[in-house]
Amino acid sequence: MDIQYVENVKAVAAKTKRKRGSLYPHNRIALLFLAPWLIGLIVLTLGPMAASLYYSLTDYSILSAPSWVGLDNYIAMFATDPLFLVSLKVTFLYVFTSVPVKLIFALAVALWLNKGMRGLGIYRTVYYIPSLLGGSVAIAMLWRKMFGGDGLLNQLLLYVGIQAPDWVANPKYALYSIVLLSVWQFGSSMIIFLAGLKQIPAEYYEASSVDGAGKVRQFFSITVPVLSPVIFFNLVMQIITSFQSFTQAFVISNGTGGPINSTLMYSLYLYKKGFAFFQMGYASAMAWVLVLLIGFFTFLVFRSSKSWVHYEDGGK
Structure with missing residues (x-):
């Protein structure tokens, strides 16, 4: 009984995995179309924001390397x-x-x-x-x-x-x-x-x-x-x-x-x-x-x- 139950669970898991795999091509296409926006978000928005937050905690004059000063x-x-x-x-x-x-x-x-x-x-x-x-x-x-x-x-x-x-x-x-x-x-x-x-x-x-x-x-x-x-x-x-x-x-x-x-x-x-x-x-x-x-x-x-x-x- 337990063996049969385990086999059924494995079968359901395999079927679910195949279904998920069949969706991957669509996900890849969606990510392809989203890529310009995602790249822009990371490179032009989130990246500069993270850099700005770091520089706000430093003494930075552009002409020299930043030095940490905290708050x-x-x-x-x-x-x-x-x-x-x-x-x-x-x-x-x-x-x-x-x-x-x-x-x-x-x-x-x-x-x-x-x-x-x-x-x-x-x-x-x-x-x-x-x-x-x-x-x-x-x-x-x-x-x-x-x-x-x-x-x-x-x-x-x-x-x-x-x-x-x-x-x-x-x-x-x-x-x-x-x-x-x-x-x-x-x-x-x-x-x-x-x-x-x-x-x-x-x-x-x-x-x-x-x-x-x-x-x-x-x-x-x-x-x-x-x-x-x-x-x-x-x-x-x-x-x-x-x-x-x-x-x-x-x-x-x-x-x-x-x-x-x-x-x-x-x-x-x-x-x-x-x-x-x-x-x-x-x-x-x-x-x-x-x-x-x-x-x-x-x-x-x-x-x-x-x-x-x-x-x-x-x-x-």
Whole structure:
């Protein structure tokens, strides 16, 4: 009896092995198609991340071999580097100012375009173009000229009798010129908002109109709750993007973060530490702090979403 049972088990195992073997060709084909992505993930993402984590624990100047210092770089950031805290303050001010204004402006334009006007495709294209061009060096240079002391904006204000300051050279206003540049790149968020608005059934608004609800009540009782998953998505994406902002601050401040460090964004300071002062170990540590910061604020948004993001199936 026991011998027969063992033989049956062996037979089942052999049959299972043959079945698995018959799937191997398909697995090999799948791996072949996945190979470019896997190679890119390992070589271009995981590998550099592991190297960066190692360098963050070393004193590494690029020109010499790294020497192990443990957590000294992380301790020095908060204990002995005042510019690190300045860059955090500037970045927080930039993020918490630009993201809400950008999303509100994008939603307002999307609501306007959702009225069913003629030539909607042309308007969508025109409003989306800044998102394609806004991150370029050329646009940042144009923005610096436009907000300079003798720039287009000041010329227009002077025409109506207003003597305006040099916006990019004044520490009170320099950062806000970069915020305006970020808000100007509202196109991608606007397109996503517009797609979400198109999915809201017209019956919702018709029924609320019968009940006597006005436009404001419809907006806060229908549009915002139904659109909340889209708002959540745009909010997360914009927070991540804003924390990594670099090009605008670099070009508008000529790479200095001035005037008086008023535009010293975190990414710009990280760049200066790594490639201007050749403190690559310190810059790597800053990069990992940035990863933790982005993860922390993204986590907060996800946790808060349980109370304000609503889905059609009732889930949160």
